[in-house]
């Protein structure tokens with residue numbers, strides 16, 4: 001099959017029997033639920049753009065397994081060019097949707113499983129990698145959407161999996177059968193799983209010898225027996241169900257990725273879908289590989305999202321009549337500067353990648369972690385500037401109904417018009433977008449997605465080669481290897 005169209009993606013979801021709860025109630029079909037529709041519409045764009053000749057270069061790739069043209073979201077990174085194109089794809093999709101388009105966790109999990117199944121076979125002589133390649137061919141052929149499930153509930157944060165009062169706080173194998181294993185547990189914050197075809201389950205942490213039952217990496221159909229999704233809430237999400245007027249924020253797309261708690265209630269996984277099973281030595285590498293690729297992404301997707309936010313803010317300054325003011329223009333420049341800095345670091349981490357033993361390409365870890373660390377700050381800084389430039393109406397503007405009530409509509413219109421070239425509705429629509437896309441949900445995603453800030457600091461320190469830097473300082477300060485024939489003072 002060729003790359004799916006957006007219509008085929010939506011139709012393929014209808015064929016699945018995904019067990020999902022939204023607002024506490026079980027729903028019949030994810031496609032027909034208004035809370036999930038904006039998220040499906042967002043993913044549909046990832047399929048749609050792959051068919052547009054002007055975006056083919058970044059949205060598609062050649063499978064290194066078959067040579068077929070495939071969606072970049074099912075590709076194994078082969079070289080730096082692939083890594084750079086991924087970041088370009090993320091910026092493009094961020095610009096088109098203004099939000100999270102959900103498929104990056106699955107892509108990076110796919111790459112992490114490819115690399116680590118190879119490592120495990122090299123260390124233990126198994127056939128995980130061959131199994132994984134068969135699975136990958138199927139994914140590329142059917143052009144499926146993958147969600148990545150790594151983050152365990154974790155229980156008491158200072159205790160290891162086996163030390164928890166409840167052993168299910170980390171996903172684990174509860175039964176080993178001749179034909180496969182049975183897993184139990186849950187993963188939190190699962191982006192896009194509710195509207196995916198497949199869930200890639202990875203260990204959530206490095207593990208010790210006695211924690212073999214937790215060392216499980218596998219692929220599970222989203223509608224497999226025993227899998228259920230409990231949909232999360234996002235800032236202002238129910239506004240999309242209230243009406244179709246000015247209050248919707250990001251009207252057609254989601255706010256971040258439609259996250260859910262995904263529960264695995266004794267789910268059977270056949271051998272063909274297991275890519276790590278008890279090999280604790282490879283768990284930390286799998287987590288690390290995934291996180292490193294994933295952290296670089298944020299410089300792409302958040303730059304695309306910021307482009308839209310900067311646009312909404314710049315438009316708001318026109319509506320206010322402040323757009324010609326030099327201080328206002330300087331604040332917009334600062335928003336651009338922060339955004340391009342993040343994009344630049346993500347591109348740099350991709351341009352300086354290196355080969356893994358399996359032959360795929362890893363980004364530069366230091367620069368990937370720097371990218372994500374900067375994101376945990378600059379998304380807030382960019383949002384702060386948007387709030388500054390837009391003004392207090394962001395927090396106080398009246399609701400959509402006020403525009404529809406003839407008794408008060410005239411006042412709402414009259415006193416919310418700023419530059420008379422624009423209506424009050426123009427202003428409120430932009431304001432609601434800024435409010436929606438700089439809310440707690442989007443900020444927290446920037447803070448914790450791909451790991452909390454401390455996780456990046458640990459890697460940055462590890463990668464910093466402080467001993468080498470000390471030698472550099474000593475050489476510069478105490479060195480004697482200087483050019484001859486100049487009047488340099490003797491030290």
Ligand SMILES: Cc1cc2nc3c(=O)[nH]c(=O)nc-3n(C[C@H](O)[C@H](O)[C@H](O)COP(=O)(O)OP(=O)(O)OC[C@H]3O[C@@H](n4cnc5c(N)ncnc54)[C@H](O)[C@@H]3O)c2cc1C
Pocket residue numbers: 105148149150151153154157158187188189190191192256257259444445448449450451452453454455
């Ligand atoms: C919008 C969104 C989407 C996401 N999508 C996905 C997804 O698709 N798939 C997926 O697998 N994950 C996903 N994540 C999860 C993300 O990777 C985690 O949020 C992140 O790793 C942090 O884990 P946590 O939320 O459990 O934070 P917590 O572990 O609760 O951390 C809270 C704070 O406690 C600190 N802390 C934690 N443990 C310790 C300790 N032992 N000692 C001292 N301090 C500690 C942390 O540094 C942090 O400051 C998503 C998250 C968000 C917000």
